[in-house]
Amino acid sequence: MPFGIDNTDFTVLAGLVLAVLLYVKRNSIKELLMSDDGDITAVSSGNRDIAQVVTENNKNYLVLYASQTGTAEDYAKKFSKELVAKFNLNVMCADVENYDFESLNDVPVIVSIFISTYGEGDFPDGAVNFEDFICNAEAGALSNLRYNMFGLGNSTYEFFNGAAKKAEKHLSAAGATRLGKLGEADDGAGTTDEDYMAWKDSILEVLKDELHLDEQEAKFTSQFQYTVLNEITDSVSLGEPSAHYLPSHQLNRNADGIQLGPFDLSQPFIAPIVKSRELFSSNDRNCIHSEFDLSGSNIKYSTGDHLAVWPSNPLEKVEQFLSIFNLDPETIFDLKPLDPTVKVPFPTPTTIGAAIKHYLEITGPVSRQLFSSLIQFAPNADVKEKLTLLSKDKDQFAVEITSKYFNIADALKYLSDGAKWDTVPMQFLVESVPQMTPRYYSISSSSLSEKQTVHVTSIVENFPNPELSDAPPVVGVTTNLLRNIQLAQNNVNIAETNLPVHYDLNGPRKLFANYKLPVHVRRSNFRLPSNPSTPVIMIGPGTGVAPFRGFIRERVAFLESQKKGGNNVSLGKHILFYGSRNTDDFLYQDEWPEYAKKLDGSFEMVVAHSRLPNTKKVYVQDKLKDYEDQVFEMINNGAFIYVCGDAKGMAKGVSTALVGILSRGKSITTDEATELIKMLKTSGRYQEDVW
Numbered sequence: 045m046p047f048g049i050d051n052t053d054f055t056v057l058a059g060l061v062l063a064v065l066l067y068v069k070r071n072s073i074k075e076l077l078m079s080d081d082g083d084i085t086a087v088s089s090g091n092r093d094i095a096q097v098v099t100e101n102n103k104n105y106l107v108l109y110a111s112q113t114g115t116a117e118d119y120a121k122k123f124s125k126e127l128v129a130k131f132n133l134n135v136m137c138a139d140v141e142n143y144d145f146e147s148l149n150d151v152p153v154i155v156s157i158f159i160s161t162y163g164e165g166d167f168p169d170g171a172v173n174f175e176d177f178i179c180n181a182e183a184g185a186l187s188n189l190r191y192n193m194f195g196l197g198n199s200t201y202e203f204f205n206g207a208a209k210k211a212e213k214h215l216s217a218a219g220a221t222r223l224g225k226l227g228e229a230d231d232g233a234g235t236t237d238e239d240y241m242a243w244k245d246s247i248l249e250v251l252k253d254e255l256h257l258d259e260q261e262a263k264f265t266s267q268f269q270y271t272v273l274n275e276i277t278d279s280v281s282l283g284e285p286s287a288h289y290l291p292s293h294q295l296n297r298n299a300d301g302i303q304l305g306p307f308d309l310s311q312p313f314i315a316p317i318v319k320s321r322e323l324f325s326s327n328d329r330n331c332i333h334s335e336f337d338l339s340g341s342n343i344k345y346s347t348g349d350h351l352a353v354w355p356s357n358p359l360e361k362v363e364q365f366l367s368i369f370n371l372d373p374e375t376i377f378d379l380k381p382l383d384p385t386v387k388v389p390f391p392t393p394t395t396i397g398a399a400i401k402h403y404l405e406i407t408g409p410v411s412r413q414l415f416s417s418l419i420q421f422a423p424n425a426d427v428k429e430k431l432t433l434l435s436k437d438k439d440q441f442a443v444e445i446t447s448k449y450f451n452i453a454d455a456l457k458y459l460s461d462g463a464k465w466d467t468v469p470m471q472f473l474v475e476s477v478p479q480m481t482p483r484y485y486s487i488s489s490s491s492l493s494e495k496q497t498v499h500v501t502s503i504v505e506n507f508p509n510p511e512l513s514d515a516p517p518v519v520g521v522t523t524n525l526l527r528n529i530q531l532a533q534n535n536v537n538i539a540e541t542n543l544p545v546h547y548d549l550n551g552p553r554k555l556f557a558n559y560k561l562p563v564h565v566r567r568s569n570f571r572l573p574s575n576p577s578t579p580v581i582m583i584g585p586g587t588g589v590a591p592f593r594g595f596i597r598e599r600v601a602f603l604e605s606q607k608k609g610g611n612n613v614s615l616g617k618h619i620l621f622y623g624s625r626n627t628d629d630f631l632y633q634d635e636w637p638e639y640a641k642k643l644d645g646s647f648e649m650v651v652a653h654s655r656l657p658n659t660k661k662v663y664v665q666d667k668l669k670d671y672e673d674q675v676f677e678m679i680n681n682g683a684f685i686y687v688c689g690d691a692k693g694m695a696k697g698v699s700t701a702l703v704g705i706l707s708r709g710k711s712i713t714t715d716e717a718t719e720l721i722k723m724l725k726t727s728g729r730y731q732e733d734v735w
């Protein structure tokens with residue numbers, strides 16, 4: 045095998061991929077069967093035949109999406125809404141996970157496909173069926189299909205928009221006709237929104253011609269019947285993360301009281317944070333170590349997995365949002381889909397306050413598309429004119445809105461000079477503001493040493509607004525929540541701190557009291573080699589060190605258990621390249637020497653500091669070069685290479701450094717060394733967990 049690839053590891057990796065696929069598929073099926081929110085959807089009606097559902101519901105346009113973390117879904121929904129609002133089309137917008145595609149060639153309408161890319165150019169988890177169908181479609185099998193496609197990706201990854209390109213290739217080979225150009229959004233360049241707007245404008249022109257559409261002034265038509273209720277009962281959600289947690293429901297537990305899953309996007313586990321602490325010793329930044337106890341559930345995790353943490357919005361931002369739209373947080377409302385192919389996005393009935401605090405993403409950047417759909421609700425003619433102008437002029441929008449880090453409420457307040465946007469219907473907000481999504485964290489514990497406790501290492505996103513000196517700092521929702529919990533848990537009086545935001549730490553019906561948060565585990569294939577004598581090279585600056593703390597704790601626990609059993613196991617060399625700005629932010633600084641002692645010299649840590657006073661900036665890739673001979677020898681001896689952390693600069697810099705090391709070590713060209721790195725990636729010997 046090239047580069048001494050370990051057969052056992054190959055088998056384990058292949059098995060792992062298969063297991064993940066099966067796991068995901070099984071979960072999706074379970075999720076569908078467990079759909080208990082009372083909607084009459086095509087999904088819960090049990091019909092998964094895509095052509096039948098489109099035909100039976102008299103749809104004249106189909107939008108499909110495959111999304112891992114909600115971005116593709118969000119854009120698919122925006123696109124659908126625009127088709128309805130401007131062209132009065134009867135659009136069906138559907139997650140590919142919920143349908144079977146054997147009848148795709150019989151779908152009698154044009155199809156738009158929004159698809160994001162994950163892993164190493166892979167389709168999102170929920171697209172297993174869809175991928176399987178189109179990749180195996182024979183030539184001519186999709187000759188009736190007319191479609192367009194928008195890919196969502198990040199050009200810092202090697203397989204940029206890999207899933208969309210693969211889908212495109214197979215659809216074309218099966219005889220489908222693409223209308224308009226393939227859209228390619230680039231999150232790495234930060235242009236996803238503008239890429240979408242440019243693609244969408246060009247596709248609408250194509251569709252106008254194809255379908256002879258007349259454009260009308262956008263008019264919002266809700267997909268839901270909105271009813272105001274007057275009593276909070278046990279089935280009214282106050283922000284519970286899923287309907288399972290309503291008092292009217294019963295959680296599924298075994299005889300020992302252990303809550304049974306599956307725990308995933310449809311139902312998290314509400315886990316106590318049993319311990320949390322600040323990891324930085326300086327005051328200018330914060331990094332929080334949090335330990336989640338999963339022992340009340342049947343969740344199992346493996347070292348290298350991700351923890352999904354479900355946040356709620358800070359009280360200040362909720363207040364600001366309620367105020368600009370003049371909304372009463374106490375209003376209780378119910379939503380019923382007017383169309384059986386539509387699903388209510390969160391548990392209802394609920395209150396306006398709960399929906400805004402728990403279910404909508406109200407703090408992030410505002411999109412030009414949202415501006416365009418808000419024109420109809422502008423509070424006066426001047427604002428309408430300004431909004432129209434900004435929705436059409438991307439440069440002006442960038443200067444006046446994006447560069448100032450405005451969220452929706454900031455932007456609308458700025459535009460209307462404080463005048464309320466009180467004619468915007470709640471259904472519009474539910475349908476147009478992105479839904480709250482969990483954030484993922486690389487688990488920094490080992491399932492071998494802490495079986496039911498998951499550690500997470502999160503850098504707190506909190507920086508001054510670079511454009512507006514008198515504006516509040518720009519903050520991340522989840523990381524500031526984790527910091528609030530860390531301080532409260534360690535008996536700091538939050539009211540006396542200068543925290544930029546505060547939260548309702550008790551949650552709905554005190555569900556999160558005593559420092560609990562909803563979480564679920566997402567499987568990854570970031571795994572140590574199964575053979576402990578295989579050498580391992582880990583590269584993880586900043587919070588990128590998180591999974592490597594887990595890896596090293598795993599090796600320590602393994603060695604201790606072997607010694608206890610009287611086995612004399614020798615570990616391969618494990619080398620960790622770590623980088624931090626200086627010594628104040630050196631993560632887990634006190635732990636590493638302990639690990640090195642316990643690993644009997646098989647663990648070595650190499651540290652690069654980039655901002656030590658009066659010292660030249662040093663990065664992990666510089667250290668790789670300093671250790672060139674050792675790194676080359678380890679790779680030649682079959683080492684597994686792991687990179688974690690920043691996708692934009694670091695992962696590329698590291699890859700370039702390794703290409704150089706291989707090229708010099710093997711006396712081959714840079715192109716040949718690049719090919720070798722690709723081979724290592726394909727074979728699973730070079731793994732990245734980057735974001």
Ligand SMILES: Cc1cc2nc3c(=O)[nH]c(=O)nc-3n(C[C@H](O)[C@H](O)[C@H](O)COP(=O)(O)OP(=O)(O)OC[C@H]3O[C@@H](n4cnc5c(N)ncnc54)[C@H](O)[C@@H]3O)c2cc1C
Nearest residue numbers: 408409449450451484485486502503519520521522523735
């Ligand atoms: C696979 C994976 C693993 C990860 N592992 C880790 C890990 O181990 N540790 C870790 O710390 N992170 C990790 N992350 C990143 C993590 O998931 C979150 O993205 C990160 O913690 C920020 O979340 P947040 O909710 O605090 O910020 P968000 O609320 O999501 O905000 C994101 C960013 O937008 C900025 N922002 C807020 N409002 C605006 C506005 N109006 N306009 C423009 N910008 C705005 C925020 O300041 C912040 O920088 C990982 C990500 C992935 C995908």
Ligand SMILES: NC(=O)c1ccc[n+]([C@@H]2O[C@H](COP(=O)([O-])OP(=O)(O)OC[C@H]3O[C@@H](n4cnc5c(N)ncnc54)[C@H](OP(=O)(O)O)[C@@H]3O)[C@@H](O)[C@H]2O)c1
Nearest residue numbers: 503585586587623624625654655663689690693694697735
């Ligand atoms: N998507 C997200 O929401 C999110 C959230 C958290 C972290 N991240 C990413 O993950 C990374 C780790 O975050 P962090 O705050 O923990 O790290 P950090 O402290 O900002 O950076 C850790 C070290 O990496 C160095 N570094 C910067 N650019 C580099 C490059 N191109 N190559 C190699 N090293 C480089 C830094 O040097 P300098 O002195 O030059 O800064 C520092 O020494 C960040 O770079 C960030 O982009 C993303």
Ligand SMILES: Cc1cc2nc3c(=O)[nH]c(=O)nc-3n(C[C@H](O)[C@H](O)[C@H](O)COP(=O)(O)O)c2cc1C
Nearest residue numbers: 111112113114115116160161165197198201204205
């Ligand atoms: C772990 C991870 C792996 C990714 N892999 C790729 C990739 O291989 N190619 C690519 O173009 N984009 C990749 N991306 C970027 C996403 O496709 C991009 O952020 C997209 O907007 C996400 O859309 P979604 O939220 O609908 O899933 C990756 C992102 C993450 C977090």
